[in-house]
Amino acid sequence: MERQNPKNMRERTPETTRGEETEEEQIIEEETLEEPHPLLEERLTLRKPLGILFDLGDTLLTYLKFDPEAGHAATLNIANNPLGYTVADIDNQIKRLNRDLIPRREKAQVEFHPHIIQRHVYEALHITFDRTPEEVERVFWRAAMSWQPEPGIEYVLEILRDKNIPMGIVSNAAFCGNTLMWEIEQQGIADYFRFLMSSADYWVRKPHPLLLETAAAKLGFKPADIWYVGNSPQYDIAAAHNAGMGAVWYNRLDAPLDGPDPHVEIKSWREFLELVEGFYLKL
Known part of the structure; x- marks a missing residue:
């Protein structure tokens, strides 16, 4: 069973149509939303992630x-x-x-x-x-x-590896994957990932779904069982939706939404870890 999303995360879900509800039903619904049961709230459409894919720039590494x-x-x-x-x-x-x-x-x-x-x-x-x-x-x-790791990312990658969750990187870049891999090696995080895909090596770029579809095949799971995490709604979240993946928006800088709604918006890697652990909670 899947635990609710932590309260400090923003969930992006369609609003309930309330045109035919009675006033009493509306009051009951509002009270329910204010005090959600920790095991019954099920508004997220995300599945438990069998694999996780990440964007690179301003997601795993801060662009300096x-x-x-x-x-x-x-x-x-x-x-x-x-x-x-x-x-x-x-x-x-x-x-x-x-x-x-x-x-x-x-x-x-x-x-x-x-x-x-x-x-x-x-x-x-x-x-x-x-x-x-x-x-x-x-x-x-x-x-x-010039780059540096995003705050808290190394600890999160270590936890994900301990949970045996396979991970990969998919980046829109005008540089070869070998160059990007060299950079993450310098930053000390290359060993956490099974592969890195640069759009420069694959002809298409996000939000085209083909990049993420190929990445899903490389991980060995259906797209619906994979989360894609990135900082750009226009490219990353749109690509995740186009490929049928869970769409997690990493928005540390509290930027305005400039693309489709994600399944979940997170402001830190601590929040992301709480989200993952919620899906892996054993009851």
Whole structure:
């Protein structure tokens, strides 16, 4: 039997239609909602999670900075640049591509592989490298990006692993999965996850359901038995609904809702752990 959701979590559920209720029935219902029985309240549509999938940026890891100019400077330091192009030249080339391609990407819910973008940028400027595209990408990432674990996430991941709940990561990213995996290795949380999927490696991006459907198959469970946890209603919660998964909105910063309603909204990883333990409570 499943325990009620902790009171400090916000549940997003359809409101009851009350047009045909008598005044006495309305009073009884209001009193019931104010004093819910701990074992009878069953408004959540979530199932007990057999597996859990997470978004990456601002869900597992806090996004601290993105400095593309520092990244371009680092890549130029390892480049063959016969015409002497500058960081500003590379930045302008990328901005020109983004103005055209990003609206197309969002409309079609597809992702562009970073190495293809590299070719359009560097080949047009006659810039070459003696390293692989993945190595060039890593040089850029290390110089441009800064992250740290979200508060409390490592303790929660440890508890979930102790409960033998398999976990994976599914991220919208214009970087390869190997680069993202390198980052979570640096942050010390890679061993908790069976896999990491970057949209750059899978052609589609959230909210398209295919990413999460593939992730569910990799975990070995039906989508309805999996929760997807992310910070973006527009991408993460929408993708979870599209794939038929439990949708958990991690909203530590108390942001306004800019997408579909989640099944549950949480403000901290402590709240998330309480939610999971409620479903695993043995009565």
